[in-house]
Amino acid sequence: MTTSIPKVRRVGVVGWGAIGRVVGSALVEQTIPGAELECVVDNRPLGDSAPAPQVAFEEALQRCDLVVEAAGQAVVRAWGERVLESGTDLLIASTGALTDEELAKRLLAAGPGRVYFTGGAVGGLDLLQAVRSLGPLHDVRLTTTKLPSTLEQPWMDEELLTRMRTATGPVEVMSGTARDVPAKFPKSTNVAASVALAVGDLDTVRVRVVADPGAHHTRHVVEASGAHGTYRFDVAHLPDPGNPATSQVVPYAVLRSLAALAGRTGQIL
Numbered sequence: 001m002t003t004s005i006p007k008v009r010r011v012g013v014v015g016w017g018a019i020g021r022v023v024g025s026a027l028v029e030q031t032i033p034g035a036e037l038e039c040v041v042d043n044r045p046l047g048d049s050a051p052a053p054q055v056a057f058e059e060a061l062q063r064c065d066l067v068v069e070a071a072g073q074a075v076v077r078a079w080g081e082r083v084l085e086s087g088t089d090l091l092i093a094s095t096g097a098l099t100d101e102e103l104a105k106r107l108l109a110a111g112p113g114r115v116y117f118t119g120g121a122v123g124g125l126d127l128l129q130a131v132r133s134l135g136p137l138h139d140v141r142l143t144t145t146k147l148p149s150t151l152e153q154p155w156m157d158e159e160l161l162t163r164m165r166t167a168t169g170p171v172e173v174m175s176g177t178a179r180d181v182p183a184k185f186p187k188s189t190n191v192a193a194s195v196a197l198a199v200g201d202l203d204t205v206r207v208r209v210v211a212d213p214g215a216h217h218t219r220h221v222v223e224a225s226g227a228h229g230t231y232r233f234d235v236a237h238l239p240d241p242g243n244p245a246t247s248q249v250v251p252y253a254v255l256r257s258l259a260a261l262a263g264r265t266g267q268i269l
């Protein structure tokens with residue numbers, strides 16, 4: 001009998017921010033058996049603060065067999081297909097990029113690398129994806145509530161900005177579908193696209209974005225119903241102290257995804 005030597009995934013982290021730093025540091029500390037940090041890609045020179053070589057994206061494709069995108073939707077658009085065509089797998093955090101359905105189709109068709117999406121800040125996606133096999137979900141709603149400052153966008157007019165800045169309670173800042181909302185809040189509502197990915201339709205998912213000065217926890221409530229049941233997932237996360245637009249749990253969701261990709265046994269799939 002021959003014993004096969006498990007392959008160690010050589011991981012490149014793109015984006016050395018709230019998510020990337022925690023993911024990269026955990027990989028260096030070998031908390032994910034079968035995965036190690038090979039290199040880091042970021043806009044800014046990181047100097048000694050990165051625990052692995054900082055390289056250009058092209059070099060990361062030579063060195064890695066798995067790239068974690070933790071930089072933003074623009075990076076998925078600019079690099080997604082090239083990563084996959086180079087034979088490197090890609091784990092995406094900025095799922096909001098999938099609201100571009102042409103891009104989503106191209107990513108799913110590209111290879112030989114494989115594309116994956118982390119569940120990120122929202123729960124229940126596995127169950128919604130399973131339920132979808134029984135038949136479509138007719139009514140899917142997501143309500144995301146965050147601190148007003150994390151939701152301010154360049155396209156907002158003075159009236160809305162003033163309303164958000166002077167709010168003493170919850171203020172609805174946008175309602176729309178998972179097709180519209182992640183493009184308007186690219187760093188803050190990727191969860192809407194993640195829910196749409198699970199239920200298989202951007203337009204079915206109705207999204208409300210609420211700014212609340214009392215939202216010391218970021219809250220995502222997913223409610224769904226269909227012929228086979230009703231579902232409700234309600235999460236409240238502490239925000240990352242350095243980047244309150246991102247919940248503290250998100251890098252750990254990425255690490256869980258990496259553990260599954262590295263073949264960790266006992267993993268909940």
Ligand SMILES: NC(=O)C1=CN([C@@H]2O[C@H](COP(=O)(O)OP(=O)(O)OC[C@H]3O[C@@H](n4cnc5c(N)ncnc54)[C@H](OP(=O)(O)O)[C@@H]3O)[C@@H](O)[C@H]2O)C=CC1
Nearest residue numbers: 015016017018019042043070071072093094120121190246
């Ligand atoms: N699925 C989910 O639940 C969630 C997804 N996200 C997604 O993850 C992304 C990262 O989140 P987070 O870590 O909190 O963000 P941060 O802003 O803390 O970090 C992102 C880092 O990526 C860098 N970066 C941006 N563009 C590029 C580029 N083209 N090439 C290399 N580096 C780049 C940024 O540099 P600079 O600042 O100079 O631009 C920054 O250092 C978010 O933009 C969001 O799209 C976030 C939270 C939840």
Ligand SMILES: O=C([O-])CC(=O)C(=O)O
Nearest residue numbers: 121188189190191246247
């Ligand atoms: O971290 C969160 O709670 C959600 C978030 O920023 C996103 O969906 O982009």
